[in-house]
Amino acid sequence: MDGSTDFYSLPPCRLVDTRQSGGPLTPGLPRTVVAASFCGIPSTATALAVNVTAIGLAGQGGVALNRTGSALPGPNMGTNAVSVSTGQIRAGNTMVRLGGGSFVAVSSTATAETVSLHLGVDVSGYHE
Numbered sequence: 001m002d003g004s005t006d007f008y009s010l011p012p013c014r015l016v017d018t019r020q021s022g023g024p025l026t027p028g029l030p031r032t033v034v035a036a037s038f039c040g041i042p043s044t045a046t047a048l049a050v051n052v053t054a055i056g057l058a059g060q061g062g063v064a065l066n067r068t069g070s071a072l073p074g075p076n077m078g079t080n081a082v083s084v085s086t087g088q089i090r091a092g093n094t095m096v097r098l099g100g101g102s103f104v105a106v107s108s109t110a111t112a113e114t115v116s117l118h119l120g121v122d123v124s125g126y127h128e
Contacts, residue, residue: 013039016121025107036101053120056084067099
């Protein structure tokens with residue numbers, strides 16, 4: 001991430017799938033995702049290479065990722081990992097920093113309506 005860490009690739013691994021556990025994200029309610037010790041991610045990892053998939057249930061919204069312990073990104077700040085509209089499935093690759101071996105996922109909405117969306121996060125590597 002800053003050039004002082006090494007990158008280690010991993011076989012693709014599903015870290016999060018809210019369709020299987022936890023239910024959809026609700027706008028503004030952060031969900032902590034513990035990454036350390038899952039998918040071969042060591043507790044010393046500082047960041048992850050991930051593919052983020054958002055499955056829109058209703059309305060327009062998006063999901064942003066940030067390390068645990070950092071300020072949460074606000075809606076419409078350009079920090080979304082991926083944006084989605086009603087009935088869409090959208091994905092994007094990004095890097096997410098870890099805080100204490102975890103990160104926070106937060107859903108935002110671009111409209112006044114309440115938007116719930118499902119989230120999938122697949123890990124392909126980590127920085128250490």
